[in-house]
Amino acid sequence: MKTYYIDLPFTQEQLAEVRSGDLLYLSGDIYTARDAAHVRLHKSLKNGKCDLDLQDQVIYYVGPTPAFDDHIIGSCGPTTSSRMDRYTPDLMDAGLVATIGKGDRDQAIIDSCVRNHGLYLVATGGVGALLSSQISEYAEIMYQDLGPESLKRLKLSNFAVYVAYDTLGNDIFA
Amino acid sequence: MKKIDRNQLVKEVAKACVEANIYLAEDVAMRIDELANLESNSRAKSILSQLEQNRQVASKTKLPLCQDTGICVMFIKLGNQVQIDFDLYEVLNEAIRLGYDQGNLRKSVVKDPLFRSNTGDNTPGIYHLELTSGDNLEILVAPKGAGSENMSSLKMMNPQSTVSEVEDFIYDCVVNSGGKPCPPIVVGVGIGGTFEVAAINAKRAAISPVGEYNPKTEYAEIEKRLIARINQSGIGPMGLGGDSTCLDVSIIESHSHIASLPVAVNIQCHVARHKVVKL
Numbered sequence: 090m091k092t093y094y095i096d097l098p099f100t101q102e103q104l105a106e107v108r109s110g111d112l113l114y115l116s117g118d119i120y121t122a123r124d125a126a127h128v129r130l131h132k133s134l135k136n137g138k139c140d141l142d143l144q145d146q147v148i149y150y151v152g153p154t155p156a157f158d159d160h161i162i163g164s165c166g167p168t169t170s171s172r173m174d175r176y177t178p179d180l181m182d183a184g185l186v187a188t189i190g191k192g193d194r195d196q197a198i199i200d201s202c203v204r205n206h207g208l209y210l211v212a213t214g215g216v217g218a219l220l221s222s223q224i225s226e227y228a229e230i231m232y233q234d235l236g237p238e239s240l241k242r243l244k245l246s247n248f249a250v251y252v253a254y255d256t257l258g259n260d261i262f263a
Numbered sequence: 264m265k266k267i268d269r270n271q272l273v274k275e276v277a278k279a280c281v282e283a284n285i286y287l288a289e290d291v292a293m294r295i296d297e298l299a300n301l302e303s304n305s306r307a308k309s310i311l312s313q314l315e316q317n318r319q320v321a322s323k324t325k326l327p328l329c330q331d332t333g334i335c336v337m338f339i340k341l342g343n344q345v346q347i348d349f350d351l352y353e354v355l356n357e358a359i360r361l362g363y364d365q366g367n368l369r370k371s372v373v374k375d376p377l378f379r380s381n382t383g384d385n386t387p388g389i390y391h392l393e394l395t396s397g398d399n400l401e402i403l404v405a406p407k408g409a410g411s412e413n414m415s416s417l418k419m420m421n422p423q424s425t426v427s428e429v430e431d432f433i434y435d436c437v438v439n440s441g442g443k444p445c446p447p448i449v450v451g452v453g454i455g456g457t458f459e460v461a462a463i464n465a466k467r468a469a470i471s472p473v474g475e476y477n478p479k480t481e482y483a484e485i486e487k488r489l490i491a492r493i494n495q496s497g498i499g500p501m502g503l504g505g506d507s508t509c510l511d512v513s514i515i516e517s518h519s520h521i522a523s524l525p526v527a528v529n530i531q532c533h534v535a536r537h538k539v540v541k542l
Contacts, residue, residue: 090306110306125379153330154369163367164321164330169410169443191410192443192502213310213501214410214445215534216317218326236381237369251306251503262441262502 094247098145099186104206107252109259113210114247119147119189120230123168125238131176134183140231141240144184150191152237154217162227162243164217167191170209174198181205189250193262202254209254211261223248264346265398267542272400273358275540279404280335280362283538284327287318290473291449291510291535298447298507307505311447314500314533325366328534332368333406335359335388338467344398355402356386371409391463402540405470411448411532414440417462422524429454429526430489436528437493437509442502445532447510449473450493453527456517461525464515469531473511486512500533510535 090110095103097117107113120141122130133140150170154163170190177188178201186207191214198209212220226244233239253261292315299311321328337355341347363370363385372386373379389407416436420429433452451469453461476483489512499505510533519525 151330152369154327154332155367157325157367160324160326163369164327166330168331169413171443191445193441211442211501211503213313215329215532216313217330218321218324218328219313219317221326222320236383237371
């Protein structure tokens with residue numbers, strides 16, 4: 090198991106180098122989307138123009154709690170990734186390079202990581218208070234009507250994740 | 264007759280909703296600490312230490328332990344010497360609304376399961392009412408997250424099934440859910456009753472105190488065997504490998520029909536929120 094400090098976006102070399110089981114500390118911008126936002130993103134993609142430019146981007150599956158006035162964000166740990174499995178391969182084919190969530194996923198996601206030279210990363214679930222201290226900026230971007238499920242942009246600061254699926258098809262859960 | 268004060272009930276239940284989400288219950292924290300001391304896998308050890316750090320950060324910052332602050336399940340015991348001159352469920356909904364607003368908790372309830380729109384205030388709650396004797400009103404407040412709830416299962420087993428076949432079903436439910444429900448988990452099991460009773464008993468078992476065994480020796484033995492077997496499965500914290508897969512297995516059994524053996528498994532993540540209000 091190796092440890093890497095990565096400034097996002099990922100470079101092609103970084104994506105190819107990291108292996109299932111490695112610990113990554115991510116810094117830089119990512120987007121958040123979970124169930125309801127995925128339905129809309131995927132629909133826009135199928136209609137010909139995705140609401141979000143996915144090229145080289147990372148999506149984190151999270152619906153944070155509201156922030157107190159003196160905080161950037163509330164509690165913000167990962168949700169179960171497998172609920173997004175039906176959308177992820179199409180989003181990766183459209184340029185998305187990595188997703189962050191928790192739990193194992195469908196074989197189609199392992200295949201998609203190989204085909205698109207992408208990654209599936211896992212963060213520790215149920216430690217949302219701790220993870221909030223690794224986020225330095227927060228902005229709501231779209232789908233505001235979805236409340237906790239709206240699409241947001243976060244700036245991560247040494248946010249710890251493990252590589253679950255790598256570009257060679259290795260699986261941390263196997 | 265003891266008359267319940269409406270405002271006091273709202274205040275106490277709202278407070279319980281907030282505290283159950285911010286402060287890790289002591290029985291759960293102690294068990295996580297015990298598992299961390301026994302853990303042989305270094306990644307698992309580091310994840311268990313994150314759980315402890317998270318407990319400290321949440322209690323200091325008043326941020327909820329997890330962003331999924333749950334749908335509010337409440338087990339209500341209402342004594343026959345208690346007088347309530349208001350709509351109990353309406354008042355409990357008011358308490359949830361207040362607690363989730365004041366505590367900045369996430370609003371995670373949709374009005375309709377198929378045509379989904381968020382109610383915006385985390386109401387209504389899910390209520391299980393039991394009528395008892397005496398002059399106590401006791402409410403067990405258990406905000407339930409969906410990641411672990413979704414890994415639950417119920418099977419109408421053949422009543423001729425052996426104890427070991429029942430144990431296999433429970434074990435398989437845990438193994439098949441892998442890292443999704445945020446292990447180390449509490450496994451709540453309902454055996455017997457009818458279809459719905461088994462499910463409610465499984466839920467009640469999942470939020471019972473960690474480390475307490477079933478009063479019947481035969482059932483306590485099943486619990487102990489399952490705890491050992493699940494912790495030898497190798498799933499580990501978050502499914503990333505290790506010895507710490509479950510905090511506890513708790514069984515509640517019930518009488519049932521001569522031709523029935525329902526077995527329900529309700530899975531609870533390591534945050535295992537529960538808080539009791541007594542009036």
